[in-house]
Amino acid sequence: MASEKKMPLLTAWSPYIIVILMLLATRTIAPLKEFLVTNINLSWKNILGFSQINSDWEFLYSPGTLLTIAVILGLLIQVKTLKNFFPIAKKVVLxxxxxxxxxxxxxxxxxxxxxxxxxxxxxxxxxxxxxxxxxxxxxxxxxxxxxxxxxxxxxxxxxxxxxxxxxxxxxxxxxxxxxxxxxxxxxxxxxxxxxxxxxxxxxxxxxxxxxxxxxxxxxxxxxxxxxxxxxxxxxxxxxxxxxxxx
Known part of the structure; x- marks a missing residue:
């Protein structure tokens, strides 16, 4: 039986490297942070008419958004086709x-x-x-x-x-x-x-x-x-x- 080809170490680590670089850049580069915070801001203020109740969601600055982008970029780096990705993703989501x-x-x-x-x-x-x-x-x-x-x-x-x-x-x-x-x-x-x-x-x-x-x-x-x-x-x-x- 032919052995499976191993993925290069740098390729395997690419999603984690991308996450680290993106988090560092968005938290330390002031102009970039300002752009991400002010654009696509989905925060909800004065909920039910109370100024004390607010929900902040700066979409582009959110760690969840950055993680999603890193996953997509890492996937494009690691695989040549998305054929096997969608069935597995569907199963995980369900x-x-x-x-x-x-x-x-x-x-x-x-x-x-x-x-x-x-x-x-x-x-x-x-x-x-x-x-x-x-x-x-x-x-x-x-x-x-x-x-x-x-x-x-x-x-x-x-x-x-x-x-x-x-x-x-x-x-x-x-x-x-x-x-x-x-x-x-x-x-x-x-x-x-x-x-x-x-x-x-x-x-x-x-x-x-x-x-x-x-x-x-x-x-x-x-x-x-x-x-x-x-x-x-x-x-x-x-x-x-x-x-x-x-």
């Missing part, structure tokens, strides 16, 4: 439809959660109220708990971004109330949220369907939950050590 629907609903709930301070009775927002309660009892060890809250957010939503959108304000408020470095607590949130993706059920379902392991989701979860928890504990311990010197 396998993600339930995840996408859940993500849309989650993002809506996040916006309600984070903007809950807008009410007729002037009650504090849900994140602020939760932060006040937690900081009364757990402020001394919060840095150890912070990454697990990030993991919980990713476990439920399947997204580091959504986990941070949901719990970032709570983490920051608790850090302020507990006189702990806000940057350190938010770093623990982000790292924990990233690790939490390995135990997110619909992430596992999506990946399993793509690689042909449907029906093995339970086994995958059992094998990833312990590393995820150990990861969170390690981050918490390191964070606690940092608090001794900050």
């Amino acid at each position: 396998s993600m439809k339930s995840t996408a629907l859940a993500l849309v609903v989650t993002l809506i709930m996040v916006q309600v959660f984070t903007n809950s301070e807008i009410n007729l009775t002037k009650l504090p927002s849900m994140p602020m109220y939760i932060a006040e309660i937690i900081s009364k009892y757990l402020s001394g060890i919060w840095i150890i708990i912070a990454p697990f809250l990030g993991q919980l957010g990713s476990f439920v939503t399947g997204s580091t971004t959504v986990s941070t959108l949901t719990f970032g304000q709570i983490q920051a408020d608790i850090a302020s109330n507990a006189n702990v470095s806000k940057e350190l607590v938010l770093a623990a949130q982000l790292i924990g949220a990233a690790a939490g993706n390995m135990i997110c059920v619909h992430n596992i379902v999506s990946v399993s369907s793509v690689v042909g392991l449907s029906g093995q989701e339970g086994n995958i979860l059992r094998k990833t939950v312990l590393p995820a928890l150990l990861y969170g504990l390690l981050v918490g311990i390191i964070g606690f050590i940092f608090t001794l010197f900050i």
